[in-house]
Amino acid sequence: MSLMELRRVWGTRPLIGAAVGVLLQDESGRVLLQRRGDDGLWSEPGGALEPGEDFLTGARRELLEETGLTCPTLRLLPLPGGLQSGPELYHRYPHGDELYIVGMRAHGTLPAEALNGAQPDDSGETLELRWFALDDLPMLSNNANRQSMSLLRSWAGLPPLPLHPTPPPPPPGNFLLDLRKVIGHRPWFAPGANVLVTDEAGRILLLRCGHTGRWTLPGGNLEPGESFAETAARELLEETGLTAARLDPLEMFAGPEYRFTSPNGDVVDYVSVLYRAHSVTGTLTPQPGEVLEVGWFGVDELPDDADLSGALIQANLRYWKKLRSQPNS
Missing domain, CATH: 3.90.79.10 (Nucleoside Triphosphate Pyrophosphohydrolase)
Structure with a gap:
């Protein structure tokens, strides 16, 4: 379409x-x-x-x-x-x-x-x-x-240009779900964000998704008017009950290799920013229905690719492993 x-x-x-x-x-x-x-x-x-x-x-x-x-x-x-x-x-x-x-x-x-x-x-x-x-x-x-x-x-050392005023964004809802009622299963872009959360032992937090039964990172899709960073913070809180004092953008993942077909047949072209969470606080509380279980995984303990929720999450975790190998990471 x-x-x-x-x-x-x-x-x-x-x-x-x-x-x-x-x-x-x-x-x-x-x-x-x-x-x-x-x-x-x-x-x-x-x-x-x-x-x-x-x-x-x-x-x-x-x-x-x-x-x-x-x-x-x-x-x-x-x-x-x-x-x-x-x-x-x-x-x-x-x-x-x-x-x-x-x-x-x-x-x-x-x-x-x-x-x-x-x-x-x-x-x-x-x-x-x-x-x-x-x-x-x-x-x-x-x-x-x-x-x-x-x-x-x-x-060039010049001041920024003023921005024109804009209307307030629509109230939060479920934009992609509403859109699917119109476009059906056809391919469509799904801008969003995922978050790397690690504990003191350097293990990464993964969630078993209620929709796919596979492991994924905290994250989700943008709502109209939301920034990538706001999506990352909102989804982290909704899915885990955790809050990060700072979220650093690491990498944009977009392109044909990140197309995903959900269990119901919806085809998604992910446009996703990976963030790293710093100074995380709160009690880990999985979102009922959306998250079946949570787990902390070391770099040598990650689920097999077949148990991960698609190519995007696989690429996110490869990025994390590469990040871990760098000095002062």
Whole structure:
């Protein structure tokens, strides 16, 4: 199901859009912006991921479609600066559709003269392309663009741009469950977060999931207007009764290798940030129904891959084992 098809039945209500922004700078530090066809304002190139797509592939595709350019140095920015999420990233399009943007930013450099070969596609998304100095930016389309420009400005020693006010997010619910009533089992992005919690012996906390019967990490899916970090904190508390004084983002996991089919047939493309919990307090209390049991596992005691809840959790635990092998980890 395409986004356009979904909108016909979902209406203009808020959706969560997994998207990537492309920040290109020339040799003098100017940033490449496009004048958009929908509102006539300016933004960095970028857009929504396609099903099964990872962020860097999406960044390269969007850049080519919207500018006709390729960038050999294009890379995803490290966390946390590369992340996009939160209530301030609400956007209402001219036709009324509402969206909360979540995802990543990519960055690369091109010589200024590369713009001479720019050739956007014929979709009408790009009306004009131009290099802009970071201290002389045009009217930007939305807060995601303002945050991106503020990140570049911080590298240049410039102050951040003010964000436009946004409406309060919808009340908490179960966004993905409501969405499934419309899209059925079709593949869909599920942005979310998982959390590494370790004890004094260096063992990791795993939960046996009530839906799959397999072991997983504390974590879950974003609600509209929630940041990745807020999701991590909420899910940790709901599923375990624990609270972390600090949650550090470690890595984004997204792409075709993290597609998961749940026992009921729903196909999920995970877009998940792995966090590490620090100074954890509270009494470990499994969430009734959602968590069948809890366990602390050493690095040589982890369940077999077949007993883990899919490729995402397997990759999360490989990352943890690699992290443990590093000095001062």
